[in-house]
Amino acid sequence: MENKAVIEIKELYKSFGAVEVLKDFNLNLFEGENLVLMGKSGSGKSVMIKCLVGLMDFDRGSIKVLGKDISKMKQNELDEIRTDIGFLFQGSALYDSMTVRENLEFPLRRHRKNSERKTEELVKEALENVGLQQTIDLMPAELSGGMQRRIALARALILKPKIIIYDEPTTGLDPITAKEIILLMMNIQKKYATSSIIITHDVDCARVISNRMILLLDGKNYAEGTFNELAASGDPKIKAFFK
Amino acid sequence: MKILSSYQSGLSSFFLEIGEMGKFTGRYFRELFSRPFEFREFLKQCYQMGNKSLLLVSVTGFILGLVFTLQSRPTLMEFGAVSWMPSMISISIVREIGPVIIALICAGRIGSSIGAELGSMRVTEQIDAMEVSGTNPFKFLVVTRILSATCMLPILVIVGDFVALIGSAIIENIKGDVSFTLYFNQVFAALEFTDLLPATVKTFFFGFAIGLVGCFKGYNSKKGTAGVGKASNSAVVFTSMLLFVLDFIAVFITDIFYN
Numbered sequence: 001m002e003n004k005a006v007i008e009i010k011e012l013y014k015s016f017g018a019v020e021v022l023k024d025f026n027l028n029l030f031e032g033e034n035l036v037l038m039g040k041s042g043s044g045k046s047v048m049i050k051c052l053v054g055l056m057d058f059d060r061g062s063i064k065v066l067g068k069d070i071s072k073m074k075q076n077e078l079d080e081i082r083t084d085i086g087f088l089f090q091g092s093a094l095y096d097s098m099t100v101r102e103n104l105e106f107p108l109r110r111h112r113k114n115s116e117r118k119t120e121e122l123v124k125e126a127l128e129n130v131g132l133q134q135t136i137d138l139m140p141a142e143l144s145g146g147m148q149r150r151i152a153l154a155r156a157l158i159l160k161p162k163i164i165i166y167d168e169p170t171t172g173l174d175p176i177t178a179k180e181i182i183l184l185m186m187n188i189q190k191k192y193a194t195s196s197i198i199i200t201h202d203v204d205c206a207r208v209i210s211n212r213m214i215l216l217l218d219g220k221n222y223a224e225g226t227f228n229e230l231a232a233s234g235d236p237k238i239k240a241f242f243k
Numbered sequence: 244m245k246i247l248s249s250y251q252s253g254l255s256s257f258f259l260e261i262g263e264m265g266k267f268t269g270r271y272f273r274e275l276f277s278r279p280f281e282f283r284e285f286l287k288q289c290y291q292m293g294n295k296s297l298l299l300v301s302v303t304g305f306i307l308g309l310v311f312t313l314q315s316r317p318t319l320m321e322f323g324a325v326s327w328m329p330s331m332i333s334i335s336i337v338r339e340i341g342p343v344i345i346a347l348i349c350a351g352r353i354g355s356s357i358g359a360e361l362g363s364m365r366v367t368e369q370i371d372a373m374e375v376s377g378t379n380p381f382k383f384l385v386v387t388r389i390l391s392a393t394c395m396l397p398i399l400v401i402v403g404d405f406v407a408l409i410g411s412a413i414i415e416n417i418k419g420d421v422s423f424t425l426y427f428n429q430v431f432a433a434l435e436f437t438d439l440l441p442a443t444v445k446t447f448f449f450g451f452a453i454g455l456v457g458c459f460k461g462y463n464s465k466k467g468t469a470g471v472g473k474a475s476n477s478a479v480v481f482t483s484m485l486l487f488v489l490d491f492i493a494v495f496i497t498d499i500f501y502n
Binding site: 083 | 373376
């Protein structure tokens with residue numbers, strides 16, 4: 001599993017006024033790995049992923065994505081590297097003024113010079129991957145929460161990214177749909193050999209999908225290991241995550 | 244003391260917002276002339292703003308022409324000046340009432356819709372999603388909307404003015420037995436280049452203000468769904484105020500050049 005690191009975060013600090021959200025946070029994501037990040041609300045997980053994709057500036061430290069330091073990138077270089085990162089938002093974040101087809105075409109038209117036929121093929125393939133071919137001409141508002149999440153996953157995958165970041169992929173879904181999403185994530189990982197960071201509070205999701213886990217507490221790495229290692233820990237703070 | 248400090252903080256946040264809006268405007272002009280140009284989205288927005296506001300603007304303009312003529316008629320008759328009706332109506336509508344009323348209508352229709360749309364995109368992370376997919380959301384969402392509003396408002400005002408004159412001509416035809424040909428001959432005889440040019444130029448600025456404020460409020464919207472409502476509402480209020488200020492400046496400048 002210990003391949004080369006596709007994401008390296010070193011000594012990351014981020015504060016909002018006097019409140020330090022991330023304090024000396026470190027993370028390595030290796031090629032083909034599913035890394036689960038767990039932490040209490042307000043522990044800095046969302047801030048970390050926003051720093052990682054360049055949506056937020058950080059105070060100190062370094063973030064390297066595919067070997068490139070993102071803090072030294074120009075806007076066009078950052079846009080380019082973002083095409084190698086798929087992002088599944090907690091609320092799906094589908095463009096609600098566009099149909100499912102237009103949502104999927106949106107990144108393709110901007111970053112790939114494909115013919116109309118090729119674009120159509122790629123859209124259909126992405127929808128097939130998530131089992132929702134029949135929704136192609138529907139608007140996001142006409143879909144259920146689980147379907148929206150799957151379409152968002154199809155959109156995140158359409159540029160064939162090397163890395164996928166899942167922000168609480170099962171939150172707000174019923175247990176059956178949550179399981180479907182987890183299976184889908186595993187299938188995608190197998191099919192495209194992506195590396196993933198999964199932020200979740202869902203212990204079942206973490207158990208099934210993780211190769212390695214990091215527990216985040218007060219903006220710092222508190223513990224790191226496989227699911228079984230951490231679940232067997234006697235530390236009450238670690239135990240609290242698995243209750 | 245408390246009242247004074249609340250006024251102070253209100254005033255300082257107002258000036259901070261003006262400063263932020265200045266930066267936002269600067270960014271708009273920088274992004275406007277840099278590649279890639281989002282031409283498809285620009286055309287889509289022109290359609291949304293232009294075509295979908297056309298009925299509202301036409302109905303408003305028509306009623307404006309009818310009411311204005313009906314209200315003015317008795318006074319002009321009293322002074323035996325009813326034959327001046329087409330000239331008076333056309334100059335008033337083309338120079339001032341048409342652009343201002345239609346811009347206010349569009350501030351409600353276009354400004355609030357931009358504010359609500361971008362605000363809801365912000366709180367549902369659609370803008371972030373666009374950014375992480377490697378697309379510049381400012382260019383795609385803001386530049387296209389401001390540019391479309393700037394281009395569409397003059398056209399809407401011209402249509403609104405024309406429909407208002409038709410409304411006025413109908414009343415004159417019914418009440419004063421004035422034919423449409425005579426009415427419009429008098430209208431075109433009364434209107435001069437100095438009436439049309441400043442009135443048209445200022446509508447570009449009105450359109451720019453509507454697009455800019457709507458985008459600024461929506462793009463910077465915070466605090467969940469309540470923030471979306473606030474963005475939409477304050478876009479209309481702020482734009483309406485700004486339109487009157489711009490109108491005053493436009494009239495002042497026109498006065499310097501032509502009188």
